[in-house]
Amino acid sequence: MSLSNKELAMIEETDFLITKVKIISEIVILFENTKKRIVEAIEKENIHLISETELYNGRVFKGEYYRKLPFVTLDLPRIFEKENVFAYRTMFWWGNFFSSTLHLQGEYLELHRAKLISNFDMLLHQDIYICVGKTPWEYHYGKDNYVKLDLQHKELIKNNFFIKLSKRIPLEQIESIPQISSSFFLHLMTVLSE
Numbered sequence: 735m736s737l738s739n740k741e742l743a744m745i746e747e748t749d750f751l752i753t754k755v756k757i758i759s760e761i762v763i764l765f766e767n768t769k770k771r772i773v774e775a776i777e778k779e780n781i782h783l784i785s786e787t788e789l790y791n792g793r794v795f796k797g798e799y800y801r802k803l804p805f806v807t808l809d810l811p812r813i814f815e816k817e818n819v820f821a822y823r824t825m826f827w828w829g830n831f832f833s834s835t836l837h838l839q840g841e842y843l844e845l846h847r848a849k850l851i852s853n854f855d856m857l858l859h860q861d862i863y864i865c866v867g868k869t870p871w872e873y874h875y876g877k878d879n880y881v882k883l884d885l886q887h888k889e890l891i892k893n894n895f896f897i898k899l900s901k902r903i904p905l906e907q908i909e910s911i912p913q914i915s916s917s918f919f920l921h922l923m924t925v926l927s928e
Contacts, residue, residue: 758796758806761826764911765794765808768824771912772810772919781923801874804828808915818842819896822922824915825873832903834915836922837870839896846926850891853925857883857899860921864890865898875902 737745744750769792775781792810808824818840825833838846850857863880864887865872872879880900881887891897901918903911 754804758804761806762794762796764908765806765824765826768912768915769794769808769810771916772822775916775920776923779920779923781920781927800827803830813842815840819870822919823873824911827873831875831905832907832911832914833873833875833900834903834918835873835898835900836919837896837898839870843895843897847891847897849926849928850897851888853928854888854891856921856925856928858885861901863900863902865896865900866890870896870898873900 772792792808792812794806794808796804796806798804805828806826809821810824811820811822813820819837820842821837823833823835823837825835827833838850860883862883863875864883865879866881866887867879874880880898880902883899899922901914903914907914
């Protein structure tokens with residue numbers, strides 16, 4: 735085994751890792767507050783979800799290796815079945831961004847596809863990204879995965895086997911994540927219900 739001088743210096747340093755653990759813990763608390771705000775918004779606006787259990791079983795999950803970097807996610811509401819997905823994910827990706835994403839697939843997409851098409855104008859000019867990637871399991875904003883939603887994407891909504899609509903949030907807006915994520919969720923639920 736051979737380590738570079740930079741790598742040797744890093745394994746002797748503990749401050750960064752201690753700080754990282756503190757930051758991840760703070761992000762988890764932030765996402766618990768985001769969860770609470772989304773639940774309050776659902777109850778206040780009397781939003782009818784597919785199942786009441788999905789409202790209260792939201793989950794905060796932390797991991798170390800999304801494209802080699804740590805991440806934290808909040809899935810609420812969340813239904814992840816083999817073929818069917820109805821999930822709203824708020825994500826922190828170390829060194830990159832926060833994001834909030836609605837993922838519809840299978841029977842849940844078919845349930846809402848007509849509303850997405852008929853209310854498509856409500857999605858335009860809202861700084862929303864749409865997934866153009868081949869898999870629904872990527873969250874980066876590379877041009878092969880997410881692009882800004884525009885008129886040409888109505889066909890994608892009509893034909894794709896999954897739809898992901900996302901809002902990218904700069905890291906410096908950390909204090910506003912509960913408000914931004916819950917507001918975006920409410921907007922999307924309005925699109926699905928009007």
